[in-house]
Amino acid sequence: MNKIPYKIYLSEEEMPKQWHNIKADMKEVPEPFVNPATGEYCTPEDLAPVFCEDLISQEFNTTDKYIDIPQEIQDFYKMFRPSPLIRAYNLEKALGTPAKIYYKFEGTNTSGSHKLNSAAAQVYYAKKQGLTHLTTETGAGQWGTALAMACAFYDVDLTVYMVKVSAEQKPYRKGVIETYGGKVIPSPSDTTEIGRKILAKNPGTGGSLGCAISEAMEVAAKTENCRYVLGSVLNHVVLHQSIIGMETKIACEKYDIKPDIIIGCAGGGSNLGGLISPFMADKINGKNDIQFIAVEPASCPSLTRGKFALDFGDTGQTTPLMRMYTLGSGFMPSPNHSGGLRFHGMSPIVSKLYHDKYMDAVAVEQTSVFAAASVFAKTEGTLPAPESSHAIRVAIDEALKCKETGEDKTIIFGLTGTGYFDLAAYMSYNEGTMTDSIPTEEDLQRGFDTLPKI
Amino acid sequence: MNKIPYKIYLSEEEMPKQWHNIKADMKEVPEPFVNPATGEYCTPEDLAPVFCEDLISQEFNTTDKYIDIPQEIQDFYKMFRPSPLIRAYNLEKALGTPAKIYYKFEGTNTSGSHKLNSAAAQVYYAKKQGLTHLTTETGAGQWGTALAMACAFYDVDLTVYMVKVSAEQKPYRKGVIETYGGKVIPSPSDTTEIGRKILAKNPGTGGSLGCAISEAMEVAAKTENCRYVLGSVLNHVVLHQSIIGMETKIACEKYDIKPDIIIGCAGGGSNLGGLISPFMADKINGKNDIQFIAVEPASCPSLTRGKFALDFGDTGQTTPLMRMYTLGSGFMPSPNHSGGLRFHGMSPIVSKLYHDKYMDAVAVEQTSVFAAASVFAKTEGTLPAPESSHAIRVAIDEALKCKETGEDKTIIFGLTGTGYFDLAAYMSYNEGTMTDSIPTEEDLQRGFDTLPKI
Numbered sequence: 061m062n063k064i065p066y067k068i069y070l071s072e073e074e075m076p077k078q079w080h081n082i083k084a085d086m087k088e089v090p091e092p093f094v095n096p097a098t099g100e101y102c103t104p105e106d107l108a109p110v111f112c113e114d115l116i117s118q119e120f121n122t123t124d125k126y127i128d129i130p131q132e133i134q135d136f137y138k139m140f141r142p143s144p145l146i147r148a149y150n151l152e153k154a155l156g157t158p159a160k161i162y163y164k165f166e167g168t169n170t171s172g173s174h175k176l177n178s179a180a181a182q183v184y185y186a187k188k189q190g191l192t193h194l195t196t197e198t199g200a201g202q203w204g205t206a207l208a209m210a211c212a213f214y215d216v217d218l219t220v221y222m223v224k225v226s227a228e229q230k231p232y233r234k235g236v237i238e239t240y241g242g243k244v245i246p247s248p249s250d251t252t253e254i255g256r257k258i259l260a261k262n263p264g265t266g267g268s269l270g271c272a273i274s275e276a277m278e279v280a281a282k283t284e285n286c287r288y289v290l291g292s293v294l295n296h297v298v299l300h301q302s303i304i305g306m307e308t309k310i311a312c313e314k315y316d317i318k319p320d321i322i323i324g325c326a327g328g329g330s331n332l333g334g335l336i337s338p339f340m341a342d343k344i345n346g347k348n349d350i351q352f353i354a355v356e357p358a359s360c361p362s363l364t365r366g367k368f369a370l371d372f373g374d375t376g377q378t379t380p381l382m383r384m385y386t387l388g389s390g391f392m393p394s395p396n397h398s399g400g401l402r403f404h405g406m407s408p409i410v411s412k413l414y415h416d417k418y419m420d421a422v423a424v425e426q427t428s429v430f431a432a433a434s435v436f437a438k439t440e441g442t443l444p445a446p447e448s449s450h451a452i453r454v455a456i457d458e459a460l461k462c463k464e465t466g467e468d469k470t471i472i473f474g475l476t477g478t479g480y481f482d483l484a485a486y487m488s489y490n491e492g493t494m495t496d497s498i499p500t501e502e503d504l505q506r507g508f509d510t511l512p513k514i
Numbered sequence: 515m516n517k518i519p520y521k522i523y524l525s526e527e528e529m530p531k532q533w534h535n536i537k538a539d540m541k542e543v544p545e546p547f548v549n550p551a552t553g554e555y556c557t558p559e560d561l562a563p564v565f566c567e568d569l570i571s572q573e574f575n576t577t578d579k580y581i582d583i584p585q586e587i588q589d590f591y592k593m594f595r596p597s598p599l600i601r602a603y604n605l606e607k608a609l610g611t612p613a614k615i616y617y618k619f620e621g622t623n624t625s626g627s628h629k630l631n632s633a634a635a636q637v638y639y640a641k642k643q644g645l646t647h648l649t650t651e652t653g654a655g656q657w658g659t660a661l662a663m664a665c666a667f668y669d670v671d672l673t674v675y676m677v678k679v680s681a682e683q684k685p686y687r688k689g690v691i692e693t694y695g696g697k698v699i700p701s702p703s704d705t706t707e708i709g710r711k712i713l714a715k716n717p718g719t720g721g722s723l724g725c726a727i728s729e730a731m732e733v734a735a736k737t738e739n740c741r742y743v744l745g746s747v748l749n750h751v752v753l754h755q756s757i758i759g760m761e762t763k764i765a766c767e768k769y770d771i772k773p774d775i776i777i778g779c780a781g782g783g784s785n786l787g788g789l790i791s792p793f794m795a796d797k798i799n800g801k802n803d804i805q806f807i808a809v810e811p812a813s814c815p816s817l818t819r820g821k822f823a824l825d826f827g828d829t830g831q832t833t834p835l836m837r838m839y840t841l842g843s844g845f846m847p848s849p850n851h852s853g854g855l856r857f858h859g860m861s862p863i864v865s866k867l868y869h870d871k872y873m874d875a876v877a878v879e880q881t882s883v884f885a886a887a888s889v890f891a892k893t894e895g896t897l898p899a900p901e902s903s904h905a906i907r908v909a910i911d912e913a914l915k916c917k918e919t920g921e922d923k924t925i926i927f928g929l930t931g932t933g934y935f936d937l938a939a940y941m942s943y944n945e946g947t948m949t950d951s952i953p954t955e956e957d958l959q960r961g962f963d964t965l966p967k968i
Contacts, residue, residue, distance in 0.1 A: 065592075072520065139604070170932070212892040213604075235940050235944070236897060239891060239897065239940045239944060240891065241892070437624070437693060441594060441623060441663055441667075480934040480935065481934065483689035486693045490689070
């Protein structure tokens with residue numbers, strides 16, 4: 061066995077040359093998109109006006125277990141990958157746990173998160189198709205930054221609809237996106253029909269991912285040579301994020317690390333889906349018995365309190381329907397929640413795996429998340445993103461359970477990003493002014509009332 | 515020869531176990547500190563009330579070429595080192611240069627810079643001596659953050675005097691330092707005698723490093739079990755930063771990379787001194803003919819327009835005197851300069867090497883620095899700190915010279931940190947409102963008039 065270093069970096073030669081398509085391993089694959097007008101399954105052709113061709117092909121692919129990463133994308137990945145798998149020795153010591161804690165750290169690039177894995181791929185395919193302009197939404201700002209970086213690299217124009225409350229909490233995110241040449245519009249805005257409609261109905265809204273998606277899609281449909289790209293939820297995004305899980309699995313095999321628990325935060329579900337992907341395939345095929353845990357905010361609890369139903373991906377109800385755990389496209393998470401993870405639905409892949417009982421889910425409150433983030437920052441050095449800190453919270457909780465039982469479980473969690481643009485939230489936590497907000501049953505019902513009747 | 519990867523990471527086994535003490539290689543060592551009251555050289559005992567014992571011993575050591583890094587500091591280093599040496603393929607391509615450009619990237623830790631290399635060491639020695647409280651100054655905020663991280667790790671109290679103009683330009687720096695438990699006071703402040711004196715004389719001042727140093731030293735001298743620590747300039751800081759150069763040299767030897775030019779930005783000089791240290795030793799001993807270039811801001815040009823003279827390290831004129839290139843301790847750089855590098859003097863080691871013609875220096879204006887930073891961000895992905903971008907500017911200039919002459923020189927520069935807390939400056943550059951400010955001869959004379967008459 062190789063001696064395990066504090067931080068495991070794969071060599072360039074060891075880096076994965078293929079993505080892992082978990083759908084090819086699933087006993088039942090997620091249902092295809094449904095056209096809300098007809099109730100029929102969508103065809104690839106139906107999606108072509110909105111999405112890039114190669115991405116649509118990946119979206120529908122349920123048979124190829126591995127998909128080659130084009131050399132150009134591999135070259136882009138080399139700019140910021142491999143990411144390290146780090147043993148959290150200092151956190152373990154501070155907790156006094158016999159558990160072994162590892163984290164896969166995706167935050168060493170300027171976008172500050174794993175989002176660049178899919179941005180690099182999506183912009184490459186857009187450029188390949190001859191597109192000159194992309195639109196997207198961003199919540200916490202990590203996806204918008206990642207996409208701006210990729211668009212700068214491939215010389216493609218970009219317009220980013222940024223959830224208004226995030227734009228206000230993180231003014232400098234706008235600055236970094238603009239430095240990479242992207243245009244930022246706080247959402248809801250008066251630049252789209254759907255934005256004007258939402259503003260008329262609820263002028264004081266802080267916005268939501270679902271609403272920003274509607275605006276970005278509307279502009280993409282109306283602009284020549286332009287498509288819409290999405291940073292999470294969809295199958296092809298989970299596919300690109302499987303690079304995280306592939307690297308993690310190679311590192312585990314190289315050093316004979318056998319995880320008992322793998323934990324990821326879940327907003328749209330792409331980071332979690334990508335991290336667990338190859339491990340989950342083995343579980344489905346009876347080769348391991350890993351416990352997978354999705355961690356979501358108590359303020360936006362799609363897995364733990366949502367319904368497994370056909371729903372729109374956006375607040376404007378313009379997308380095809382996806383079968384997923386959802387709070388209803390009309391659900392508006394409380395603006396006091398400081399992280400991303402504010403999406404009403406959940407990746408159909410993650411939803412299906414959860415529905416079929418291959419994984420667990422827990423919801424955590426933000427003050428307990430920031431408490432975990434502070435402990436992590438002080439012991440492990442890195443200041444984590446609030447989103448990632450949801451996973452830290454549960455990793456700590458599981459490690460503390462091990463302390464009680466004396467078990468030396470091996471825990472791996474995804475540290476998806478850094479919190480350098482989240483200092484306003486940290487300052488609110490430090491000053492004791494941060495509060496929690498859990499939707500009431502009535503809040504949830506208002507969301508469920510917006511589910512399509514199909 | 516080993517195949518050169520895009521990013522070179524040393525393995526844990528390859529990481530240096532010793533710092534390199536360049537003074538042991540210098541034909542003439544820098545003059546010791548001088549007591550301004552007596553004109554005599556200071557003894558280690560003279561410095562004991564202000565500095566930690568082990569650091570004083572390193573400060574005075576001119577004979578040991580290598581100094582062992584204590585195991586505890588090596589363990590801390592493993593949290594964020596080795597740092598990668600990266601080939602800037604995309605920047606080279608964008609410039610169309612035959613030059614080979616590499617950068618040693620120190621910004622992958624939460625402090626965002628190389629500063630953690632010395633913070634880890636200084637707090638370890640303070641703790642070992644039984645101290646419970648440290649004070650320091652910070653300019654751009656990187657040193658304050660690094661020290662807060664190290665103090666959190668070793669459980670030592672910290673008070674940070676932060677240059678007022680930086681505190682205003684970078685409000686979230688305060689947040690990150692406080693998240694790690696440090697106390698931040700904008701300088702000049704009314705919490706010290708010297709601060710009150712400076713404020714009375716110049717109420718609107720944006721402060722300077724020299725002024726923040728005076729305040730932090732005053733508090734350290736008046737507080738029990740407390741010492742002052744400094745993030746640059748001093749010999750022992752350059753010693754700790756030699757880890758950068760040691761790693762770079764090991765990587766170069768492993769992959770047969772032979773640098774023709776090594777470039778670093780220079781504020782207090784510690785990053786530059788550390789980066790060049792082992793290469794400079796070989797140059798002094800006739801084993802290479804590398805061109806070393808210090809890059810400083812045109813707004814604070816200590817090497818290119820300063821005097822090689824005995825001067826105080828602080829504006830309050832309370833430190834011992836050091837022989838260095840200086841603009842005079844009363845020199846106040848224009849507050850419109852957006853980076854750090856605002857120190858009136860320069861590391862005595864770097865000053866002596868420059869004086870003895872082992873290295874070159876150039877001064878660059880900030881708009882040209884941000885232009886280089888933007889090109890770098892878009893091509894290489896990473897958003898660089900304004901300080902680091904001074905080195906990028908000159909690396910690009912040298913690469914463009916190679917384009918003209920057709921030479922394929924190998925250029926290495928130090929990318930000391932990231933610009934995530936400098937978005938206000940980037941936004942000002944993006945909007946075209948950033949201006950340059952070069953001190954007039956009269957400005958310089960006003961600074962020189964504050965040099966001690968000794």
